[in-house]
Amino acid sequence: MHRTEASLSFALELLGIVKVYGTTEVLHGVDLRVRPGSIHALVGANGAGKSTLLKIAVGATPATAGRVIVNGLERHFSGPLEARRAGIGMVFQERSLVPDLSIVDNIFLNGEIRRAGLIDGRAEVRETQQIFERLGVQIPPTALVGRLGVADQQMVEIAKALRLATSVLILDEPTAALTEREVQRLFAVVRQIASSGVGIVYVSHRLAEVFELCDEVTVLRDGRTVMSTPVRETSMRDVVEAIAGGIFQHAHEGAATSETQTHRSLRSGERSPLLEVRGLHVGTKLRDICFEVCAGEIVGVAGLAGSGRSTLLAALFGVIPRRAGEIRVAGRRVNPSSPAEAIRQGLYLIPEDRKTEGLVLSHSVEANVVISILRRLCLGPLINGKRSAEVALQTIAQLRIQPADRRQPVEWLSGGNQQKVVLGKAFNARCRVLLLDEPTFGVDVRSRTEISARVRAFADAGNAAVWVTSDLRELREVADRILILADGTLRDIVPNWPQRRGESEIAHLMQPRSVVHADPAVRDDHG
Amino acid sequence: MIHGAKGTPAANRMRDNPGRSSEGFAETASSPSKDACTLRRWREYARTSQTALFSVESSLLLILVMVALIGVFWVLLRDTAFMSVGNFMNIVKAKTPVIVMAVASVFVISAGEIDLSIASVPPVVGTLAATLLAHGYGMWIAVAAALAVGLSVGLINGAITVLIGIPSFIVTLGMIGALEGAARLISGEQAVPITNEVYTSNFGSGSLGPVPVLLAWTLGVGVLGTVVLRSTPFGKAVLATGGNEVAARYSGVRTRRIKVAVLILSGLAGALAGLLYTGQLASGRYDLGGGDLLTVLAAVVIGGTALNGGRGSVEGAIAGALLVGLVSNGVILLGFSTPQQQIFSGLIIVLAVALSGRRLRQLRSLR
Structure with a gap:
């Protein structure tokens, strides 16, 4: 452990990291340098080695070779606890909170403040409030975590990591479950943390976020650092190319052909509607939804969490009962009361959470x-x-x-x-109508392109798809028409080609008009 | 080594970096080390030799444990009839009702449910069948009544579990009490002797050509159970339901029906076990097969069925039941008293569960 002059300017340095599992070398000498007070994006396709690198940074697994330097001190972590003591905190993609405990209890889990052997609850609440104030978050510290919305849980997770992360905070895809508005709030918090001198490692598949939020970006591909540069000195195109390597060219061609196909199919005019929905009411969540999807068409559904977007798909798939409304598949009236029936009638749902539902x-x-x-x-x-x-x-x-x-x-x-x-x-x-609920959630760029290409090919074969996502850019790429959902009602249906409405206009329409939405506990699940 | 690939270093590598495993193999292949090559071939073999669609726990370890146990008992019991066809046949015969119940329990547990009342069905069914036979009704009437009872028990368990949403653990726990009471009521707490020879022959002492009828029942139920679990849509649906109920439902599996079906299957198996007990003993008693519940569950778990569902092995459960039978048989022959024997069997069961299946693989991967 000796301080070197050059290292002082970095909060975290991972130098020449090599990791070998058994006989497979998954990291071949990766470098990552994070300055204190800067937000450093770490991007790369799935399998590029991001997770392994992060595991090494937080002491979950040792590096086979290479150096880990925190604030100029070379470290050899033998476990996560040592990394935490060295001031490295991580917010995991999978939430690590216990829903039945309060926020305070979660934050201090395994690190309780004690007085005379007993937990000092008041001190814990005080410290939690301090952290929340620093983050600019207003959540009562004694609330049960299970009652919070996804975004607030994320904040608790960050607060938990931040209590110990004095040098480096690692965020693994923190926006994956958040809506646009919540993302902005998170960004504000992240910037706040960075300004206090903590180095931030920001892992995301969403490149737009990288360009909006981050100061520097490091790209991994196949276990190597292929790019590391200040964000303002590079472009989205360069980063995508660095992530995908040779694949990018191919993916781009795919997108181009699909666009011409969209053209063609739209020009061909009269097409039969494959899915017709008339006057669909679902509990209090959806009111009077009417739309149709033609053969060969992908209809995008733009909606924030709570807009009823997942409810719509669940209702069509027979998962939740409908109060009123008519559904037709290929002209035949269907009334699915279970997924099994819906599948028989040609519908198929790609659920929001592939791990628990798919x-x-x-x-x-x-x-x-x-x-x-x-x-x-x-x-x-x-x-x-x-x-x-x-x-x-x-x-x-x-x-x-x-x-x-x-x-x-x-x-x-x-x-x-x-x-x-x-x-x-x-x-x-052999479904005819594919219902996709956030199908690219947590999916790397390469697979994302492949998935949309497959769905496009499926539609081109005379089928139809309904694609729900909160990512407007993604809808721009995949959808023929965009259905805008807010507060359980259909605001508008706009063609994606020719572009009649701008993204900002759509985003505006997506905003709920009522103030009912303010309750953070309201989530867009169909439980 | 034969167990799937999970837990082996190769598998862990793959988990951490799925896209690059082939390169790993290539590296191994290029190295001149003969050991590495052999090891690789073994791994390949282990992977390809898995005939089942789902990664069913291999029973190899279980068989090894059994062989080892037989060896130990053989040495200890040189002067007795332990190592004889007759003795082994006795073990199979004695465990036939347990095997039947264990096979059904594999389905129930694989589907993510549990039926604690399964071992309480035989007393009711046994006393009912014996009483009917004693009143001069024929064998078929007794069998039909028995199966009707089993079916009703399963249906009630299933309906309450699925429609009201009470966990099957609780529903079937309550059912135990109801069934115990019913058995005492029917029998008046007296043993009811059975004199119908057709009945005792079919469900106990008879034989099919050279094959004792109880062995035939074991084989029949075992083969049927294995085939149904491995190779029918129903079996796959059961495993999917236990593996992830929501995903199964979203995939078009009618999970509620599956749950009711496995619980009915369990009730019917309990009824068959009751017939087999009474056939063997030539009498119906309210305390038939006491302590069977533990044996059944132990057999299922030893056999590699996951208690939280999604993974099941009928062959394993049968082997597990025989293992338990082997232990109690050996311990009896060694001259232990019944209480000592109970303690010993309990320890062996826990040990076997600890050594079998997933636990062992976890231990291995931790190394």
């Missing part, structure tokens, strides 16, 4: 992709294993699922590949 994580890729078509695989009463394997291999090949092993449990796959498995399940079920 996949049986412990089961193999094969088991997952055939689950909706078991009867079709049967010879007599028994499933034909050969046919099942064939379907699985076809699905893997078509969607380029990596690794291409049908026996692999899906829990070992990356987010993007897991989503491809869910998509494969839907395609195998």
